[in-house]
Amino acid sequence: MRLVADHVLVTVPATAGNLGPGFDALGMALGVRDEIEVRAVASGETVISIEGEGAETLARDESHLVVRALREALDSVGASQVGLEIRCRNRIPHGKGLGSSAAAVVAGITAARALIAEPEALDAAAALRLATAFEGHPDNAAPAIFGGATAAWVDAEGAHATSLTLDPAIETAVLIPESVLPTKEARAVLPPQVPHTHAAFNVGRAALLVAALGGQLELLLPATEDKLHQSYRADSMPPAVAMLQHLRGEGYAAVVSGAGPSVLVMGTGLGSLTWPDGLGGEAWELIHTVGPVQGAKSRRV
Incomplete structure (x- = not known):
């Protein structure tokens, strides 16, 4: 070649x-x-x-x-x-x-x-x-x-x-803390086995999320629930947990981005997203994106 x-x-x-x-x-x-x-x-x-x-x-x-x-x-x-x-x-x-x-x-x-x-x-x-x-x-x-x-x-x-299929109305807001968490460290805390009920829970939510991303935006909050990794990693990223609890309590579809500690929010009207100063003991940076992103x-x- x-x-x-x-x-x-x-x-x-x-x-x-x-x-x-x-x-x-x-x-x-x-x-x-x-x-x-x-x-x-x-x-x-x-x-x-x-x-x-x-x-x-x-x-x-x-x-x-x-x-x-x-x-x-x-x-x-x-x-x-x-x-x-x-x-x-x-x-x-x-x-x-x-x-x-x-x-x-x-x-x-x-x-x-x-x-x-x-x-x-x-x-x-x-x-x-x-x-x-x-x-x-x-x-x-x-x-x-x-x-x-x-x-x-x-x-x-x-x-x-x-x-x-990604609804063009979907926006993302990524909240980035000052702290870092290496992916290897985040994966190391995951257990080798999980309960069958938790696996079944995530299968259903992942399928629901595909439908939500495709246009059923009202389903984004329940569709982003998880039992396979976020709770196991909680002790490694207290600021992310604090942000998740705050945002989901406000009705936003917030999840840990990858292995963390950033938090991803999916939905609409995210340009005006706010949170308490110093939430989780961190200063947070926001990246807001409207519509699908090219590869x-x-x-x-």
């Missing part, structure tokens, strides 16, 4: 996984995007510059997720490896349950797709399989690739996803 471009620009959205009851399956793209500029160079070296989130902490060598994913994608289609100059403009908060690692992986794969002569070899289905191999589960990678809201699953052939995009420069 030949490389036919040497300079590409990629943008990838933040994502919320789970959406409450759809653990490791449902996800949604959110209205904040990372931007990654990639140049293929003859030097054989990898040079990375980072602005914004992670500028002080992220690796600037071959271990960077964008680089690893890009090189894995090139290998998967038999394309030659090259030197890379990468500029990351990171706007997706890290350690907040907003899919920053999935965005980095999808960015690398999308960049590889834009560089090669036959981009269809790295279509959305192939990109999802590659991204899930990095992530371990597809609920963030799927909306990062497809945009909107998605349902994803894994079988013997790898990961798959389908886009869900990863690329263009040759």
Whole structure:
């Protein structure tokens, strides 16, 4: 496979996984995007510059997720490896349950797709399989690739996803605390087994959520109830629990975004969302989005 471009620009959205009851399956793209500029160079070296989130902490060598994913994608289609100059403009908060690692992986794969002569070899289905191999589960990678809201699953052939019907009136509000919670830590507190009644509860709520997202907005509050993960993680994120209790008590369909500690609200009229100052002992940032969000995009420069 030949490389036919040497300079590409990629943008990838933040994502919320789970959406409450759809653990490791449902996800949604959110209205904040990372931007990654990639140049293929003859030097054989990898040079990375980072602005914004992670500028002080992220690796600037071959271990960077964008680089690893890009090189894995090139290998998967038999394309030659090259030197890379990468500029990351990171706007997706890290350690907040907003899919920053999935965005980095999808960015690398999308960049590889834009560089090669036959981009269809790295279509959305192939990109999802590659991204899930990095992530371990597809609920963030799927909306990062497809945009909107998605349902994803894994079988013997790898990961798959389908886009869900998303009512254009739906808005999202993401409330982001100052504190962070690494995904590994959040997953470590989950039990290996759950009661059959809790599993059945979530199956029903996840099915109901698909209907609610498609237009039955009055069902969003009951459809976002969960018994599989949020209660087990409560001790790891007291501020998120305080925010959830406040918002759901006010009638908003609020859930933990991914592994937390950010809180996602779905509904309408969210531009005027308010909460008590210092709720949960945190200062909260709000990201408000109206309508469906596009997935990863690329263009040759």
